[in-house]
Amino acid sequence: MTIFQDYPRLRWLIAIVWTAFMTLVLVQSSGQPVVGPPAPPGPPTPERELLLTSGHIISFAILNLIWVWALSPTMSFQRRLVMALVIAFTLGLVTELAQNYVPDRSASIEDLLVNWITTIVTLWWIRRKQGQQPAPA
DSSP states (O other): OOHHHHOHHHHHHHHHHHHHHHHHHHHSOSSSOSSSOOOOOSSOOHHHHHHHHHHHHHHHHHHHHHHHHHTTTTSOHHHHHHHHHHHHHHHHHHHHHHGGGSTTOOOOHHHHHHHHHHHHHHHHHHHHHHHTSOOOO
16 A cells, blocks of 8 residues: 555645645746746747746646546546546636736636646546556456
8 A cells, every 4th residue: 555545635635735836826926926937028939938838738737637646536537537627627717817917917818728728638648548457357
């Protein structure tokens, strides 16, 4: 047994901490962040947009992986996928809307779409990988 099998609530704690961290990073000021370096200044160049978009992709993929894993001791596989989808879609929408209230930020439909597409692709990949697992004996 591992510590994660013995203490399933530890999985939830990890998922909640990651979700809170993502919320902070996604809603904080771009010019004076609490966590991490400031966003690259200036007009949106392809390089700047690629950097910022890759951050959304990586963090939402991790978010979905962690929530599917965290919920595994308590839910069926299909229900975990649905819960991860609801959590990620809600977080993406709420953080984009909250950015309207941060002085140097604004909501972006493009960021929201990246978050949601990343969620769908990640959960599709998880579902596909699960289908390749041998059935338990």
